[in-house]
Amino acid sequence: MRFSGFEPYFNADSKILILGSFPSVIARREGFYYGNKQNRFWKILSEILGEELPKSNGEKKELLKRHQIALWDIVDECEIKGSMDSEIKNPKIADISRLLDAAPIKTIICNGKTAHSLLLRHFPKYAHMTVYAPSTSPANPKCDKEQWRKVLLDG
Numbered sequence: 001m002r003f004s005g006f007e008p009y010f011n012a013d014s015k016i017l018i019l020g021s022f023p024s025v026i027a028r029r030e031g032f033y034y035g036n037k038q039n040r041f042w043k044i045l046s047e048i049l050g051e052e053l054p055k056s057n058g059e060k061k062e063l064l065k066r067h068q069i070a071l072w073d074i075v076d077e078c079e080i081k082g083s084m085d086s087e088i089k090n091p092k093i094a095d096i097s098r099l100l101d102a103a104p105i106k107t108i109i110c111n112g113k114t115a116h117s118l119l120l121r122h123f124p125k126y127a128h129m130t131v132y133a134p135s136t137s138p139a140n141p142k143c144d145k146e147q148w149r150k151v152l153l154d155g
Contacts, residue, residue, distance in 0.1 A: 010070030024083035038138035085114040
């Protein structure tokens with residue numbers, strides 16, 4: 001079955017783009033990025049930024065806005081069974097240039113290997129502003145919060 005991802009979340013002053021691969025089944029049901037409570041994304045982000053853990057989608061958006069962070073996924077649409085990146089088939093790649101033309105993004109943080117490799121393959125011109133961070137997915141036992149701290153705070 002073919003599914004669509006989310007529109008990018010950003011503001012006119014967003015300076016960091018955190019780029020994932022594709023929303024999980026739970027995130028699609030919840031209606032916003034990283035909606036699976038088992039995903040470490042919001043816990044890591046709020047802890048590093050010194051914020052309360054956001055509970056609602058509105059609180060998540062306010063946290064992002066306060067810290068000039070945009071969210072999007074490199075895969076705009078695909079066929080997928082479940083939530084694993086390895087199950088993504090026939091992906092339609094998101095037009096990242098559209099967001100970078102609309103906001104003063106200085107750094108793209110790729111949340112995981114799939115997002116990183118697809119971004120570099122389809123948009124090599126952004127390699128100079130791209131950094132890798134380990135996937136916050138519950139399927140990744142090697143998620144390193146300190147590596148996230150470094151890329152988020154140091155770019």
